[in-house]
Amino acid sequence: MLKIMVLRKRHEKMLEEAKQLRSKISGFKSREADVAAQVEAASTDEEITAAAAAVEELEKAQKSAKERLATIIEEAEALQQEIADAEAAASSAAGGDGGEDGGDEGEARSRRSMSPDFRRRCQDFQRTGKHTYRNAKSFVTRTAVLSSSTGVIGPTGVSGINDPVGNTISDFLDLIKITDCTGMASYKVAYLSTDMTAAAGTEGAVPTESEPGFGSVELTPSLTSLISYVSREIRKQSPLDYEAKVRESATRALRRVLSKNAVDAVLASTLNTTFALTGAAGSALFTPHLLSDIILAYGGDEGVEGAATLVLNKADLKAFASVRGTNEYLPVYSIIPDSANPSSGVIKDNNGLSCRYCLNKNVTALSSLTPTTTAKKTMFYGNPQCCEMGLWGGVEIDVNDGYKFGEGLLTIRGEVMADQDVTVPNGFVVVTAKSA
Structure with missing residues (x-):
């Protein structure tokens, strides 16, 4: 269980970094507009050189962010698979046969071998009469139901809700x-x-009045x-x-x-x-x-x-x-x-x-x-x-x-x-x- 907790923590950090990178990549769009305006307005050699440097810097930053995002996504998927495998192994170990010993001594050894999580699921099943399989991968592996089996219905995929152009x-x-x-x-x-309006004045005379x-x-x-x-x-x-x-x-x-x-x-x-x-x-x-x-x-x-x-x-x-x-x-x-x-x-x-x-x-x-x-x-x-x-x-x-x-x-x-x-x-x- 501790290993799974560590893996999940690493996975959360990866997802957070991926979220930050996506936000950074989205921010490049406004920067592209500014650079495009700079390129369009450039007329002298110095301005053209500065615009070219800005384009190169922007492209380099975009490439670096996209490459890092791709790496994180790949590592996160691999880590997600590792977490699923670890959960399956833990579930198998918790739900395995406790041996052929009988009587009170065998039952006591069986209770001692139960993990707290497995014992809680057993108590819930005894109380409610229902069990929910949390690890879908191990459940499918044990029942050996194939997608090609008669009567198996696959889910209908959906994409996002698209806004009109x-x-x-x-x-x-x-x-x-x-x-x-x-x-x-x-x-x-x-x-x-x-x-106010100012006008030529005469020494010793009151200036013409003017107010805003x-x-x-x-x-x-x-x-x-x-x-x-x-x-x-x-x-x-x-x-x-x-x-x-x-x-x-x-x-x-x-x-x-x-x-x-x-x-x-x-x-x-x-x-x-x-x-x-x-x-x-x-x-x-x-x-x-x-x-x-x-x-x-x-x-x-x-x-x-x-x-x-x-x-x-x-x-x-x-x-x-x-x-x-x-x-x-x-x-x-x-x-x-x-x-x-x-x-x-x-x-x-x-x-x-x-x-x-x-x-x-x-x-x-x-x-x-x-x-x-x-x-x-x-x-x-x-x-x-x-x-x-x-x-x-x-x-x-x-x-x-x-x-x-x-x-x-x-x-x-x-x-x-x-x-x-x-x-x-x-x-x-x-x-x-x-x-x-």
Whole structure:
């Protein structure tokens, strides 16, 4: 028994190390995106050399981690087999024939030869009349039942529960500023709307009065909720964790609502500026200089703000990709999706000006828009941190078996209390379009 305990301890340590390695390998995906951006942005020899070194270092680290993981998995499987063999040997030794001695003396020797574990199983069998074979390997070996024997039914294998391709939530919700407002009735954010103005003065005279302007944005909690039911019997009938998958789906559903609310808040805010386009058709507004016009429209007259993201509909991303030059008809824009996050990436024009983009289906597509005399808001560009979301208690997913207990159902309820708005003046530039 002591040997088995030691083997199990070693096996647990191997599994823990394998878990850490898998987490490390998963973390390489975000690193790949950063290195890809570094390679794409490299222009000088020094930058290219540094990018090549970063690629080599990343590949070396990935290879080392994967090789170590493969070794640990192989050793863990071998150790698992060794544990099973040791358990079978211990079970055989505990359950063997105690000899042919009879009478009280033979029975006493038999009791002395029993291990505590075997004696406990005998007592359980005497009390309940049932026995459960814990070591399936030794049980099959003793009965000599073959898989080809008549009447033997094999189990049906199942894989994991696959999500559909494209079941992605916009990354915009993860880019905005999050504030914990638990315990507050509301949350107010102040901002500076106008600076003071200085002017030429006259010695001995009072300067012209000038004061800064201030404003505020108030966030108040709004409840979003959902409910679903899962049969308790699924736990017994399938090795797949349907309950966990329903919880995951509930989380995604709540995040979709929060993402839509955040986009709606940006488009409705009066703190933003606009970049106005005029044309007969939205698709005709995608010109070789549209991206640079949007980027340079963001910020003040004396600066080009960085750390900004273009939030747009996927149809507009396709429209950017379709723009061709007038001479050689080559693509004007290069689109580089983020391998670690399908909803974001980098868009770059042939002049070298680039920015990050984030797809969101709640943004009206400019490319499919038929402009009218009233300007309609479409994509927007800016620093996502200029949009703030207050959370009252966070996203909660609860599982309860009381409400539908009589029907054998688990109740899964999700809810979130939040509010979003733009809290920085000129935080975004919104692209609008109308007919001439």
